[in-house]
Amino acid sequence: MSGAHLKVTDASWRPHRRMDPVLHPTSFEIAAGRVLGIVGPNGAGKSTLLRLLYRYQAPSTGRVEINGQNIWAMPARKTAQHVAAVLQEQAAAFGLSVREIIALGRTPHREGYASAGTQDRAVIDEVIALLDLRGLEHRDFSTLSGGERQRVMVARALAQQPQILILDEPTNHLDIRHQLEVLALIRQLDLTIVVSLHDLNMAANICDDILVLENGHPRGFGSPDALLTETLVSDTFRVNARREKLAPSDSSHLSFHLPT
């Protein structure tokens, strides 16, 4: 697996013609292999932007390009060979096992109704091991806990062998250990990653770049250190934010308080 260049130019989205945009024109560019964090308050437009990136919704204006190709000019199947998404809502599984769910990630790479070949099985085995799912692979997906399901959905996305991985709040439902494991995995994958996160400290730790959205508008794009200033975080999230150095690691840490 290796990443792809992602370029978003003036992409906006509005639900109906006469309504205000939910996402106003937004532009950014990330080189192959970088991790971009999307942060912002509830309703800021994070999931809406992600939907444009994995070709679920067409932008009302602007373009999304992967390695210079507009994703709406390619067949959906071709986009699915490049981009995989892990979403907050998990589809109903109708009695499928964990392994069968993960195998669905191979669909864009198969011809017609062909069943899983040797390469498909090897990829599925690899991601099952990577996400520590060996003990669960024959369980009915619907019997899993929220955190176990989340790991299965990450495994399914990786089975797609994408160049770009989109994750919408991937640490929801995960206990601390599995949060750290999923975040470490994100850092270690040789892919371009776009991840929405509510935890700004987590975002600052794992992301190369951050895009801040507020009320459907891009507020800034840049490195976590340069962008996530006390002023920007306080204004965007309507809190008093303080940035401190944690001893002994000397890493930067944001803390938050309600304004008095």
Ligand SMILES: Nc1ncnc2c1ncn2[C@@H]1O[C@H](COP(=O)(O)OP(=O)(O)OP(=O)(O)O)[C@@H](O)[C@H]1O
């Ligand atoms: N299909 C739609 N029709 C009308 N409004 C919509 C539609 N989809 C999203 N919205 C609105 O757009 C805004 C942004 O929603 P979005 O889900 O992108 O925000 P978010 O930043 O991901 O929020 P959260 O952090 O709460 O998950 C919200 O006010 C939402 O109600």
